[in-house]
Amino acid sequence: xxxxxxxxxxxxxxxxxxxxxxxxxxxxxxxxxxxxxxxxxxxxxxxxxxxxxxxxxxxxxxxxxxxxxxxxxxxxxxxxxxxxxxxxxxxxxxxxxxxxxxxxxxxxxxxxxxxxxxxxxxxxxxxxxxxxxxxxxxxxxxxxxxxxxxxxxxxxxxxxxxxxxxxxxxxxxxxxxxxxxxxxxxxxxxxxxxxxxxxxxxxxxxxxxxxxxxxxx
Amino acid sequence: xxxxxxxxxxxxxxxxxxxxxxxxxxxxxxxxxxxxxxxxxxxxxxxxxxxxxxxxxxxxxxxxxxxxxxxxxxxxxxxxxxxxxxxxxxxxxxxxxxxxxxxxxxxxxxxxxxxxxxxxxxxxxxxxxxxxxxxxxxxxxxxxxxxxxxxxxxxxxxxxxxxxxxxxxxxxxxxxxxxxxxxxxxxxxxxxxxxxxxxxxxxxxxxxxxxxxxxxxxxxxxxxxxxxxxxxxxxxxxxxxxx
Numbered sequence: 001x002x003x004x005x006x007x008x009x010x011x012x013x014x015x016x017x018x019x020x021x022x023x024x025x026x027x028x029x030x031x032x033x034x035x036x037x038x039x040x041x042x043x044x045x046x047x048x049x050x051x052x053x054x055x056x057x058x059x060x061x062x063x064x065x066x067x068x069x070x071x072x073x074x075x076x077x078x079x080x081x082x083x084x085x086x087x088x089x090x091x092x093x094x095x096x097x098x099x100x101x102x103x104x105x106x107x108x109x110x111x112x113x114x115x116x117x118x119x120x121x122x123x124x125x126x127x128x129x130x131x132x133x134x135x136x137x138x139x140x141x142x143x144x145x146x147x148x149x150x151x152x153x154x155x156x157x158x159x160x161x162x163x164x165x166x167x168x169x170x171x172x173x174x175x176x177x178x179x180x181x182x183x184x185x186x187x188x189x190x191x192x193x194x195x196x197x198x199x200x201x202x203x204x205x206x207x208x209x210x211x212x213x214x215x216x217x
Numbered sequence: 218x219x220x221x222x223x224x225x226x227x228x229x230x231x232x233x234x235x236x237x238x239x240x241x242x243x244x245x246x247x248x249x250x251x252x253x254x255x256x257x258x259x260x261x262x263x264x265x266x267x268x269x270x271x272x273x274x275x276x277x278x279x280x281x282x283x284x285x286x287x288x289x290x291x292x293x294x295x296x297x298x299x300x301x302x303x304x305x306x307x308x309x310x311x312x313x314x315x316x317x318x319x320x321x322x323x324x325x326x327x328x329x330x331x332x333x334x335x336x337x338x339x340x341x342x343x344x345x346x347x348x349x350x351x352x353x354x355x356x357x358x359x360x361x362x363x364x365x366x367x368x369x370x371x372x373x374x375x376x377x378x379x380x381x382x383x384x385x386x387x388x389x390x391x392x393x394x395x396x397x398x399x400x401x402x403x404x405x406x407x408x409x410x411x412x413x414x415x416x417x418x419x420x421x422x423x424x425x426x427x428x429x430x431x432x433x434x435x436x437x438x439x440x441x442x443x444x445x446x447x448x449x450x451x452x453x454x455x456x457x458x459x460x
Binding site for chain 2: 158207
């Protein structure tokens with residue numbers, strides 16, 4: 001398996017190198033291209049790790065299936081990305097970003113249904129960030145080989161996001177929104193009530209005084 | 218002049234005094250009733266589509282309805298038609314909402330992502346001045362689905378927030394949502410509904426595959442000071458502004 005994957009990666013790398021060599025002499029990749037390659041690679045690593053966490057901890061088949069899909073698709077996307085980065089001399093980190101690692105740790109700290117909900121929530125945010133980064137690369141990137149990678153990954157990531165949103169409809173729709181605890185916005189009738197009681201007491205007292213005076217007269 | 222004529226003014230005065238006394242007793246009774254009544258935040262419903270049944274009364278918009286169910290790939294933005302395959306696909310909205318403004322009411326509030334707790338409750342920022350966005354729903358500007366923003370109408374230690382003013386907004390009021398990428402999405406307030414807390418909120422409000430809309434949720438109705446809870450949820454539905 002490992003040998004097979006290595007062989008595949010090597011083949012893809014060779015193909016990428018050939019493609020780059022065949023094209024016009026590649027200038028140094030722009031800052032944007034470099035940043036996207038690093039960010040996209042780290043997102044692949046983060047989503048593969050999240051997929052493995054789902055296989056281990058998820059309680060619903062839908063979340064496990066999405067976990068496996070993330071592992072398969074992001075392994076494939078990364079296998080296409082790595083040789084392009086190598087060819088362009090961009091060093092790729094070996095781990096997801098600190099923020100991605102913390103987000104996954106917060107999710108794996110949950111158990112049962114709470115894990116499933118947190119996993120889907122976290123993956124929706126992660127895939128939206130990945131899509132936004134890809135859009136940025138397509139708009140501002142310069143190296144065609146890198147932009148091609150971003151274009152190729154967009155429909156895969158969008159497909160994941162759509163699937164995750166659908167799973168959230170099954171698992172994570174809010175059933176209540178507790179949205180008020182102070183009571184300051186509510187119109188209290190206490191002031192009006194107190195005013196009415198005071199006016200009433202004064203009126204009764206005035207009427208009583210008049211009647212008593214009349215009887216004495 | 219007869220003695221009866223002389224007594225007439227005093228009789229009138231007595232009658233007036235008795236009437237005043239009766240009015241006073243009624244005022245005391247009415248005041249006592251008011252004093253015993255719990256505070257309430259009343260919200261008038263705004264039936265916009267009188268023929269539609271209440272749970273399905275989300276007004277249609279000019280945009281095409283749910284272009285495709287989730288899981289089928291990129292949903293093209295409204296009005297673009299089929300995207301040419303050679304050109305890069307048009308950017309699909311993915312940026313989170315970061316700010317809500319209602320210029321007519323002088324409302325401007327930050328928006329942060331919110332999740333769902335184990336009991337199914339949407340976890341909102343404590344400060345009623347900050348809105349929570351249900352981050353597993355649609356982003357503003359998405360081709361389909363509801364962008365759900367919610368905030369406490371008030372909170373102990375903070376006082377009343379902007380949602381208490383938004384509840385009084387007339388249908389047709391403009392609402393603006395700014396996304397993290399700087400895009401400003403404009404909506405028009407279309408409908409106001411209330412739901413008893415005991416019945417829960419309909420799932421329909423959180424759909425990601427219906428027409429695009431902005432759903433604003435807060436609390437209303439009677440406030441129970443003992444439990445610190447309102448009896449109802451107020452829901453405002455706004456649709457993308459046309460033109």
